[in-house]
Amino acid sequence: MAPERIRARYLIETPLDPAAVAEVMAGEQSCGTFTRVEGETDALRERARATVEAITELAPAETPSLPNALLERKGTRGPWRRALVDISFPAANIGANLPTLAATVSGNLYDLGEVTGLRLESLQLPAAYRTQFEMPRVGIAGTRRTTGVASGALVGTIIKPNVGLSASETAELVARLCAAGVDFIKDDEVCADPAHAPLAERVPAVMAVVRAHQERTGKHVMVAFNITDETDAMKRHADLVEREGGSCVMASLNWCGHSGMQTLRRHTGLALHGHRNGYGALSRHPLLGISFQAYQTLWRLAGVDHMHVHGLQGKFSQPDSEVIESARDCFTPLTDAADDRVMPAFSSGQWAGTVPATWAAIGSDDLLFMAGGGILAHPDGAAAGVTSIRQAWSAARAGTALEEAARSAPELARALAFFGKP
Incomplete structure (x- = not known):
């Protein structure tokens, strides 16, 4: 049986390649950082890394939606590409832990230097994973x-x-x-x-x-x-x-x-x-x-x-x-x-x-x-x-x-x- 995965969809805006940015997002919110580190083996990445499932590029914007000091320091210019990005996260990374689920699907993503806009658009959960959490009593x-x-x-x-x-x-x-x-x-x-x-x-x-x-x-x-x-x-x-x-x-x-x-x-x-x-x-x-x-x-x-x-x-x-x-x-x-x-x-x-x-x-x-x-x-x-x-x-x-x-x-x-x- 395949491990359970939580799927999130994001709307992003970036002057960079959306596919490259999506990989940064997946790494940042799972086992990665800006560079590969000691102990980050292929086996560990296979088990714990978030996966980019789909990218749908949209019409670009003429100006950035939000300021970004990193891109400004680098002199990076548009076009400001927009895309829908689907990423799945291993549920085992999180467990039945609601604050950590929120931190995983949101967290540092909003601060990424690669984006001038990022919004969490939807969240889908495996059925068995949902049962580990509270239900409405009334x-x-x-x-x-x-x-x-x-x-x-x-x-x-x-x-x-x-x-x-x-x-x-x-x-x-x-x-x-x-x-x-x-x-x-x-x-x-x-x-x-x-x-x-x-x-x-x-x-x-x-x-x-x-x-x-x-x-x-x-x-x-x-x-x-x-x-x-x-x-x-x-x-x-x-x-x-x-x-x-x-x-x-x-x-x-x-x-x-x-x-x-x-x-x-x-x-x-x-x-x-x-x-x-x-x-x-x-x-x-x-x-x-x-x-x-x-x-x-x-x-x-x-x-x-x-x-x-x-x-x-x-x-x-x-x-x-x-x-x-x-x-x-x-x-x-x-x-x-x-x-x-x-x-x-x-x-x-x-x-x-x-x-x-x-x-x-x-x-x-x-x-x-x-x-x-x-x-x-x-x-x-x-x-x-x-x-x-x-x-x-x-x-x-x-x-x-x-x-x-x-x-x-x-x-x-x-x-x-x-x-x-x-």
Whole structure:
């Protein structure tokens, strides 16, 4: 049986021969360096060296995408050739080690002196290798079971104001949101354990109203408490949420790190809501960083249950095509060995008017549709905001234009009049 290999695809830009650069990349991220060294035998290279699997040259660029002091010192000039490079890495080099996997497929590649641009575009894993890592404990099906939402998108919102509310004020807002009919509520990424509303006070206060709502209605509203912190503190925070009857915690993935999220996943059975804030620094430049497909692959190995993808026609910089592709990545199992899909979370400027574009692009109810202002700023109140989104979702599924649906849906009509045309 052939040894297992992990395959990565890169987009590179270089004034040099892309094939030569690809060999440098393979050597740098496996057993090589800029020159052959003592002990680097042919047998060792055969066993441990990364392999260039394919090179597809693309149209060149007129100017370099990024500065490169080494090439500038050498006086190297264009044309600036671009290519897709596929490299496979022996899984045995890495083992079941998520931080080292990330270091192997990314790492020093971004600093190579041969390139003026490099981006990790995709990552494919062998099925047996994937099984060595964490799986989602809750995932799409578990999130539906917990919230009691058998069909339709889960309608959620975000605590606003982002920061400043006390624990009791936060609980009062959560009580109103529960009564308004939301399925999911999350903290903002900048509100974790602040002095004005520490988790030790906020979690019991919020969960008291969530439990009271569940006792009255039978409906459990999933609240994603932001427990972003150092690892031991996150474990303590998760334990508190679990003791209080909570079902979900949120963490800022990029700042907690792969190891922190793995530890948290192994510690708790709560749903892990993965917030990607900071991802723009890794992705906005088309010739630098990491695509969402590769990014979410690494975080899914840490066992997250939900992944943020931003929203269609939203307030952030991503084009709709990237949001759509990101959601489809979440819906795609990493291998054929198991169902490890995660629930995409749509947010950023979402309201009833962005529902049709979301349904048309995704064609699935298996998502969190989170609206902050779209619910809390509705002129008739939060309950009307939630209703307007559900009305828009029903209309989109039925193929009915929002303006037509609004004739018999006053909450939707008010949303369209207040927020403007979609």
